Amino acid sequence: MNVKKMTLMQKRALVGLSFVLPWLLGFIFLFATPLLQSVQFSMSKLSVAPGGYSLDFIGLENFKQALYVDANFNRILTESVATMVWNVPMILFFSLFSAVMLNQHFKGRTAARAIFFLPVILASGAIASAETAGLISMTGSSEVAKELGQMQSGFDTMGLVMMLDSTGFPEWFIDYIVDGTVRIYEIIRSSGVQILIFLAALQSVPPAMYEVAKMEGATGYESFWKITFPMVSPLILTNIIYTIIDSFTNSPVTQTIYETAFSSQDFGLSAAMSWLYTLVVAIVLVVIGVLVSRKVFYYN
């Protein structure tokens, strides 16, 4: 080897590559290959044979099956994407609100922070599924279990509905707020990391800005909208993306895809379903990304 003839730049490039090498190997064999295989599977009929599997190419048959033949997939897909889109503003609002609250100076702030981040630790799919499974086995039906679950977290929302109704807000808005309060535990549970990110962002806003605003006579409300909000706005995009990605792990679609693969052993159909899901999510991500990044303010 003519190591000595290499320039420093080349040498550094080689060293850099060696740092990235473990990841690169893993990426090629454990990400890129499965990804391509998954495309291949989605277009074939896969049958598990001893010591491997065999593939028969059947074109877009699996996609047709998922979209037109399967009774539930369309419904579950639209429902779960709709829930995702419905939840994102709630989670964002709640996490920004909590972060602003936790950024104030008050007695017991450390304790409050510790409690607010507890959901990061306890948000576990296993526990949630054990909870619903427990309720289902107790009542014998998933519908009753769902109602019971809502009752357990139970608030009487009637008063709130009455109050909001007389304020004259549009009906969908009232529905949204009431839905948010009913599912407050769910929302809190899925906004731990988002609060963390917003809080870190809030603390990186230079305090001098607030001082200037205060001297010029801005109220707290004004300085929130003119300083805090623009300064944390890049993180709103990050949090939207994080929220969407986080919803993958525990959505009904994921469940369906998993069951199609491992209960009905229809690996090809499962791959096709997961690609449809990925596609829809990608479209949602791109649309939201484009819409939000126009409004985002970058300080530097």
Added chain:
Amino acid sequence: MDIGKSMKSNEMFVYKLNKTRNKAVDWLWKLVLYMLVSGISFVILYPLFRRVSMAFKDPSDIYNPTIYMVPVHFTLDNLKHAMEVMNYFPILGNTLVFVAAMTLLQAGSCALAGYGFARYVFPGSNLLFMLVVLTILIPVNTLMVPMYLHFRNFDVLNILSLFTGKDGVNLLNTYWPFVITSATANGLKSGLYIYIFRQFFKGLPKEIEEAALIDGAGFYKTFLRIMMPNAIPAIMTVMLFAFVWQYNDTFYSSLFMSGGDLISIKIASLPADVNQFLPGILGLGSNAEMRADPNHVAMIVDTGILLAIAPLILMYLFVQRYFVESVERTGVVG
């Protein structure tokens, strides 16, 4: 003179009024703040309290409607039954060792990759980093089936069948899939950890490494002896998250280790297990038709869930202050 005096007292009055008003607004704001914080804290803590209360409640208290939270008859039987059903301590030990090992592997491999992306420019380095971001964005279930088949019949580039003539090895229900994915920084949420490390290393001053290089340390020695000690905040963040997420993970563990001795898998099947084994434990006979009281089952399930999250909560009591600090200092945000 008279007018001046009245002007002055007028001003004093306005000043005092403003002062009291400001104070009142401050007080009101504090009150609202405390109400909100304690309300939300209650919502977060309520399930935990409920489980603690369940865990120490005697079954005879189940149908007593006057009990709220604090039971009348205390008992440790629930804990005992739940531990028996879950086979608690052996499984907990197993899980903790496994999760700790995976956390270390992930932190190590992701630190390497993150450092490589932060400090070195090589052909295609930007493209490769885009691919890291892609690994964060692609839902895991897209890779699920190929990964499953891959590990069911593990054989990289057919090397094994080339030399031994046999088919690949079945690695399912072993720890190898986790070890391999974690060691190559492609495990659970690895993309995120690489991203965190890259951001952090980018924020460190370049002069540190230059000084080390001039003093004669090689590239790798610089990384190990200079950069890693400086990256402790980032390492802490990644290890905290990796530990918690790996501990709670059901997706990969049920995919690769469906029969495994991990807490998360046990919890997912806990209700069914309790239904099946509780009559036997209570001495009601091992008849398959025998059913324990559903409310009693729910109690044991709650106790089991509490037992499962207890180690995390214990850990959290000690490290919670690092959570916020770490995210701030790693500059994930910047």
